[in-house]
Amino acid sequence: MAKTVSREKEVEVEGHLIDSMILTKIYDRIIELGGDYKTLEFRIGKHKTDKSYIRMIAKGRSPENLKDILNEIYALGAVPIETAEVTVVPAPGDMIFPDNFYSTTNNPTQVFFDGEWIEVEDTMMDKVIVINPVTKRAHCKPFREVKKGDLIVAGEAGVRVKPPERSRESTGIFKFMSSSSSSEKPAPAMIKQIAQDLHNVKRAGGKVAVVAGPAVVHTGAAGALAELIREGYVDVLLSGNALAVHDVEAELLETSLGVSLKEGIPDVRGCRNHIVAINEIYKAGDLRAAVKKGVLKSGIIYECVKKEVPFVLAGSIRDDGPLPDVITDTVIAQQEYKKQLKGVTMVLMLASTLHGIAVGNMLPSTVKLVCVDINPASVTKLLDRGSTQAVGVVSDIGTLLPLLAEEIGKLNRHNENTT
Amino acid sequence: MAKTVSREKEVEVEGHLIDSMILTKIYDRIIELGGDYKTLEFRIGKHKTDKSYIRMIAKGRSPENLKDILNEIYALGAVPIETAEVTVVPAPGDMIFPDNFYSTTNNPTQVFFDGEWIEVEDTMMDKVIVINPVTKRAHCKPFREVKKGDLIVAGEAGVRVKPPERSRESTGIFKFMSSSSSSEKPAPAMIKQIAQDLHNVKRAGGKVAVVAGPAVVHTGAAGALAELIREGYVDVLLSGNALAVHDVEAELLETSLGVSLKEGIPDVRGCRNHIVAINEIYKAGDLRAAVKKGVLKSGIIYECVKKEVPFVLAGSIRDDGPLPDVITDTVIAQQEYKKQLKGVTMVLMLASTLHGIAVGNMLPSTVKLVCVDINPASVTKLLDRGSTQAVGVVSDIGTLLPLLAEEIGKLNRHNENTT
């Protein structure tokens, strides 16, 4: 008899089950795994603002199958009727997880520990949850930060995940692009929407992070990004060596990878220009010193230094130089990125695949994300772990960014006039 | 001895052999085919404006091999020392070529007929040359226009091809983009160059053809193209059913494929909008009638009708409708395209693969060609048979075209002020 019982489990879910497709996903996963279900109770929201509630029995073909099913539907927001305590197991060694470790999603998560639900802090994808039994706080941690003896959550019991519900109030670009990324959307209207969103986020006191690749400079859009920074629309810049090198090259030598930004043809000895740019920064000391000494008088980095906007440059194996400001150790660079992303409410990814994916892995699903690239495959990849708050725009950063800066300028002037 | 002679042939070439890589190509082809050569005389241009001259013996491993080699290097501009008469063979039937027909390139071509060099008219790729012995004129003709008995050029003897030399005076976008298409060129400078080229071509009395795909409308750039037409920068528009349908839909219903051009979200019953647009045109009679009756009051087609700019819409199997104005027979549509392309000096291809390739096949290598698409593979394909007068731009037509119209506007105003 015990056996029979162990192939079935009563669970419940509450929320916008239909709108947000939570129930659809739960059914899908049960059936994909060969299980079955029986609905015991269903209350559907009568009006659009009401939540729905379902109580159901999930059935497996075997106890193991049921376990599989439960593991999957718990991650979708289902919770067992009776709440179990979360299981914690001490880490068997530094940088080693216990075998049955719970792997996090990027969704808001709680654990039931010592009789109460604790919110997990620093939610990120693919990490473990470490509980401090004294302070009763829970944090997401990656391999390199786990110490022997850390109490790590194991199994799915006692963990509650809240997948993001589709915002009924989604506005601007997130409403505009509801049907996924596309290269065939009306660009002028789309750009207006992004500008409006940025504007609203800033007026509401939000924090904006920009992740930018070197194509921003090559395509001639550095001036537009510099303008966004100057106008106060960027709170942190996350990038790599190349963006800074090419920004300096563009400002000091008016070329990008040796090609004249005005004439489009290679400069004399142009292919050494980015090396010259790096050398000038080494001579000055570093980027900040170069601004202070008057070596660097305009551009993306210049505006960051002037506005005291923090910028983090993470090293990669393809770097020339790299600049003294670059964090060459990638594990340390990840920590620095994470630190700067705390409290961020909106992220713009501009033609950046490597650093864009890195940031994507660190973001909770609740942060608004706009990702622009000319390559549809890159956009798809960047949105892969996406949330309903993420939109992709397939466009040319070199033409889109100047138009965006123009729109932002209009909003600013309008704002000044009306205040 | 006769044998020896038949494995060797003396030829000569004159022109900018080094600059234009003509000599490089001739050497390459001889060696790829396993032959050899001996240089008899070489005069190199002393200054940049001087032409070079080479007289050489091409050698094959066998008479057949020599023939192969000669066939190939004749197409590159080499000519035998003694000029032979062109061979003509009557077409054995309607739409049938003689077996040894000479297949044309898109380069300027002459035939030595009845003791004199005749210029071949309507030069196009992959056609035959038909000679009229009475008028002593030679024309390129495709299969469907060949009649039984037409005198068709056979073999390579007596044909002289002039591959385009790289213009030392190349300006604007053609100089700017000399290093092939790229998605990482400084866009603002690039757009300025295209604007300047268009402006110069029009001031010099040139003829501009635009080949446009429906993405021009979907991406919100229809207004910018309409402006270029209104300002007199377009002399003929070549496209298909979809561009016109979506232009009408955008003007009548403010949507593109049912998606609001302002809001970005699907309109109510939006997916019937393009069918509604077609129906409105059928009700009016056709596009021109719709403009005259005041049904269509703005947009790309409207400006064409108002400005009396001819437009040719070629049918394709994926067409909805198609509109009454569409030429559904593709052979007739080709003839109409060809007619309109006569005398054209510059072509803009805007996000159009199907019609773009069709136009590319019809253009002589001497026409300036700027091709814009967001997909690098499409740009590569469109430039495949390319000449040194063709450049590709990988960008988003929805953001590029409005910036181009803006630049054109500046040039116009500047022009008015200075005159």
Next chain:
Amino acid sequence: MAKTVSREKEVEVEGHLIDSMILTKIYDRIIELGGDYKTLEFRIGKHKTDKSYIRMIAKGRSPENLKDILNEIYALGAVPIETAEVTVVPAPGDMIFPDNFYSTTNNPTQVFFDGEWIEVEDTMMDKVIVINPVTKRAHCKPFREVKKGDLIVAGEAGVRVKPPERSRESTGIFKFMSSSSSSEKPAPAMIKQIAQDLHNVKRAGGKVAVVAGPAVVHTGAAGALAELIREGYVDVLLSGNALAVHDVEAELLETSLGVSLKEGIPDVRGCRNHIVAINEIYKAGDLRAAVKKGVLKSGIIYECVKKEVPFVLAGSIRDDGPLPDVITDTVIAQQEYKKQLKGVTMVLMLASTLHGIAVGNMLPSTVKLVCVDINPASVTKLLDRGSTQAVGVVSDIGTLLPLLAEEIGKLNRHNENTT
């Protein structure tokens, strides 16, 4: 009071509302349009095989808004409680629809006419429904087939649409690829699945259509497609001029666009080879005659003729020639495509954008569709009007097709051994 009533309407829906996301879509659309709803009754399927049922009041902000909402949710499968007769309006002229025409989806559709539900035949996207009041049959018709006086369905009342429910029994590639197209799926396993699906479809007496582009020949996969035809896996081939021209070129001259299929380098006078191929077919009369006369002895077209597999070649404006077998009028070619697609159960689209989109427009949502292209944007476009029965594979047709033919061969041999 009448006013109040006209802002509300009672509707019902039945089916796998949760699994197939029908209810999610209905809620979405109501809210996007600014309306509201009230659930009156909801019966959820207790087990996975049970259907769900909802009865609800849809509310608009105004009578017009309600009408908009109803138009949209009827298309998603909602039906008013009381069944209304369908409205029909005579076509005001040849090729002219009445203003309020009902525009079809590609889903199974019924109309309530003269007291009974009639199944609409030849369901296709973006057409009108014409009812024959005598035979009581209803057909989808495009513009060019509508005659003055035809009874055309207008408005949404009396029309019932059945959006495809997600098949719980989806197998093979359709289950495999449930998470949309990708270039990072395990290719060998994927190819096995497609082979198994093709095999199953044929064993069950299904009909397979192949839509193929010329890249099949350029990439060296013509032999593999020929094998699939020879082995009986293809019931109809839909393509254009280029596929046939290049197939003939490959068979007669062992080149594709003049490039040797074995050596990869341009053949002597190679660029005239496709013109030679066309000429040979004109000399023979047409493709079938060329096979009968022994001119064409192998390849894709050869196998079609030998196996009596119908092939339809639709003309396009970029065609060379075109071959005598090509239907140059695109409206007639569409009709021929449609005729051949009758009763088709599975479609393979192989590196064909133009003809692929044409076929996609003609297919009901219930037909299985596998679409292969190396360009992710093309795959997305081809699946755009997609159903849950459509999967996209981003891969190289030149390497995928030989591996597919190999798998099919294994299944055939296995089959022979076990029977």
Next chain:
Amino acid sequence: MAKTVSREKEVEVEGHLIDSMILTKIYDRIIELGGDYKTLEFRIGKHKTDKSYIRMIAKGRSPENLKDILNEIYALGAVPIETAEVTVVPAPGDMIFPDNFYSTTNNPTQVFFDGEWIEVEDTMMDKVIVINPVTKRAHCKPFREVKKGDLIVAGEAGVRVKPPERSRESTGIFKFMSSSSSSEKPAPAMIKQIAQDLHNVKRAGGKVAVVAGPAVVHTGAAGALAELIREGYVDVLLSGNALAVHDVEAELLETSLGVSLKEGIPDVRGCRNHIVAINEIYKAGDLRAAVKKGVLKSGIIYECVKKEVPFVLAGSIRDDGPLPDVITDTVIAQQEYKKQLKGVTMVLMLASTLHGIAVGNMLPSTVKLVCVDINPASVTKLLDRGSTQAVGVVSDIGTLLPLLAEEIGKLNRHNENTT
């Protein structure tokens, strides 16, 4: 008079000036810079094996212009008639170059120091040349390796560059693909050529490096790469964390990013699988230990360990974990890559952009390079600094690699039979 002299300079060049387009490039650059030239002497190679020789006067519009011109044409292989000593300047500080530093190309380079031509070692792009006056050796060095006082070559005088001449003996894939990368080449023939080239390189005692991205595993091609390693076709593997993680995941859990490699559908709790894989390696110690302890029994890494093929995993900011074997400091990882690339004769880049570009920056132009990716833009980028020994293949690694392993197997068997 001195003035006149300083606007002109006599230079000479020798080599396959026409074939290799060296003369074309020299003329181009002079004219682009607004200069002129006068040919004094020209001896053209009479036969295909003969070298050509030119002596000419390069003219600038000003002394500065002449200097610009000379700087550019020296990099193309021109040398002044009278040989000047190279100028060396001590580095003003650690990691600081003198202002006029000579920036290297990836071509073979010599410096005229102390009366003799010295070959520069470790030739790489964008570095400086450091001369040891005692040993009379010259090396390429990047920023981070330059110490205060190092003697660094400045200016172009006394530097001789030998741009690669096009090999007349180019074989296999390098001949096959002479017309640049393409997605429309006959794939089966192309794969045969690559196999033959690999085979020839190995039989001649060459060294093969493979640079592989994680898509090799995701697309199901890990087995094929493992086979190439087992069969002795790979001498060093350069990659990052993700390839190794996914290889381990595939071997231990039969999934890639949680998706079953056999079924194509997500595994239960699949998204934690790559974290499980990392944890297993941490538990074992590192990858080598995991093989020795029998944890890892097959796959890419397993074969490397068994065959004692060195592998270098360079960290990046998007890494999960990363594995204990990963070099997280990118500057150290670059040094390790460079060390392993010493003496390499052929490089295969398989679906790897980040590490591929890194390797490309380190390779001299004389190394054979085959680069495979499904994205044409990635292939273009990887070949950007390309030499005539580099070819790009646009294809699906998941279908190409198994076919390549099959061809290699055939060659091996054939070889065994004939020996």
